[in-house]
Amino acid sequence: MFKKQYLVNNAAILLIFAVWFGVAFLVHTLKGVEFPSPISTLKELAENLAGKDIYDYSIGQHTYTSLLRWLAAYVLAIITGIGTGFLLGLYPRVYRLVMPLIYTLQLIPGLAWIPISLLLFGLGNASTMFMIFMLGYTPIVLTTAAGIKDTPKELIQSAHLMGASQKDLFIHVLFPSSLLQIINGMRIALANSWRVLIAAEMIVGNGIGLGYIIIQSRWTLDYTSAFVSIFIIVLIGLTAEKYIFNTIERRIRHKYGYTHH
């Protein structure tokens, strides 16, 4: 069964490449426009890796800068998001007061944060990181608060019967009980913030980053570089999702005895 799944996963990757090929071929034959195919993209990537700069920086520098910007803001979002989520989950009054605000923030689309962050922080790194932070923060708050509130009443009751203090209750019951939901929030936040990073770099970036490559290629008509950037973006996203989050979640699910899907 495990092997079968492995095959299906690989087939999915093949399908992606096949569709990409098909689109590139059709666009080329029907419209006469050069659409970067998987082959030309990978070839360009290989050249970039071998040392060919894109817009004055190596591909490694672009990727590293983007990752660093994203990581700093994402970690900040995790810390403050979990903290806020705990407050909301533990204190019903805070929940009623603050939750509408969180829901409202969540409804603001990623790109709509551009004017706000420009007004607040001007052009530059701070704006980019503010956008990443905002997109990561809300889902973590929501899932953390939900995790605390969803803790089975019986588990809380029996902790009280055994003489648990508020601190005991939090450490031994509420926190472990909401852990899966918190991780789920981190996963949503990862996807959200990684996507908005690219958008943010396209608008307010300062000459370096994966998003900057994409927007710059529009002016220089170097679409293959844009595809190289997209390729790296997707690769990093997939790696984080599949290898980091899936592994953590599977371990916890296994330990808690929840069924896999």
Added chain:
Amino acid sequence: MYLEIDNLSKRWTNSGETPQVLQNISLKIKENEFVCIVGPSGCGKTTLLKILSGIEKADSGSVIFNQKETDTTCQCRNMVFQEPPLYPWKTVAENVELGLIFNKVPAKERQATVKEKIVLCELSGYENYYPNQLSGGMKQKTQLARVLALNPDIVLLDEPFAAMDEILRHSFDIYLQHLWEEEKKTYIMVTHSLEEALLLADRILIMKPNPGEIHLEECIDLPRPRDLFSKEIVELRKKLRNELSKFY
């Protein structure tokens, strides 16, 4: 008197109606007595247990334990639920240990107690299992070990074996009797099964619904282990069954 329940009353106040769940319940329970409470659904027997445990409050009346009035949870009383509220992220041993951590028992002492209760409750070899790896019966044993680890004076049991089939439940009744005889404590058990009550109880209370009141008390002065098919038990069973069927 060890545990004195005096004129306890309770109403539900959720929907428009306010049904009387418990009305003027008065009861005296001796140290180390095994009391079984039977009665149809809605007679307030579980509510009575919850009030005794301290997780639910009565509207009026009092619970006096060792001459002191109490209305909060305390380590002298603990409760065993039908659905064992075990923590899925903790092993059997960790679940048993948890209450001791809450009560700031030193680590060495904790280990010794956990070991002792694991043996007493027949959980040896399962210390490192997680709850999801256990059968329903093993989960219930873990809950019992967890409760007994805190050494309560009064153990309240809310239909602990109701989810089991008859044969399995019988073996768990014998097991419970063994625990009670090993470590003498006051057991107050709510059950749907007259058979279970006849097998275990020093005293059976039949409660009636609307309003919840004690309808009848029956002391059983027979030696244990009891034979459910002995003449006395069969006769008692007939009598109590007749009394119970009045409320259906």
